Amino acid sequence: MFDLHQSMDSYNVSTEKKSLTALIADRISLFSSGLQHMLMAEGGFERIDVADTKRELLQYISAFTYDVVIIDTSLENSDGVELLRQIRIRKLDQKVLFIGDWKNELFLQQCLMIGIQGYVYKNISLKELYRAIKSISAGNEFFTREISSRVIKIAAKPGLIQSLVNDKLTERELEVLKRVTKQYSNIEIANDLNISLSMVKKYKASLLVKTKSKNSVGLALFAVKTGLLNPSV
DSSP, X not given: OOOTTOOOSOOOOOOOXXXXXXXXXXXXXXXXXXXXXXXXXXXXXXXXXXXSSHHHHHHHHHHOOOSEEEEETTGGGOOSHHHHHHXXXXXXXXXXXXXXXXXXXXXXXXXXXXXXXXXXXXXXXXXXXXXXXXXXXXXXXEEOHHHHHHHHHHHHSOOXXXXXXXXXXXXXXXXXXXXXXXXOOHHHHHHHHTOOHHHHHHHHHHHHHHHXXXXXXXXXXXXXXXXXXXXXX
């Protein structure tokens, strides 16, 4: 477990211009509240909220925007993957830092496909955790050394899902999918691609079958978790 008695090098108020916002979600309230107080004491944070359940976590994410969300990998005994998908539905670009014990390679691979910015163990020092939060909030990634080596190994392997997508989807379907991730309506897609509304519906129906998605949200999540499309582009 995280050592709540572990101290930073100093607790002087940060002189950095940008104050950060964060959300800590952990199944042990003593951990999350203790971490909240120590990070606030360090300075540089405008606001840090805490959540003890998945429901509270998702409510906070729906209501507020955070620079970083720190989540226990075993929150309410969750595997974390489905929770991460729920977060992406609510805030597609939310930066997420998982904190907890090592699970397995499949868990890490799924999280990387859906999109996490960091993964650290709970025995990390407070100083290192603070560095991880600052790094992720600045748009970087942060993994503990042991997990980082696994991330590199996974990245070095050709993605099976990616190759299947490239083989299955046509160029026009990719164009439609790109606009779905940007939340275009069917009419907007038709106008943008200069095709009929019926053709848009046909392409979307084909995409739903090929990606095994149930709706447009599922298509957007599929595009993000496979790394196929970046919704911000």
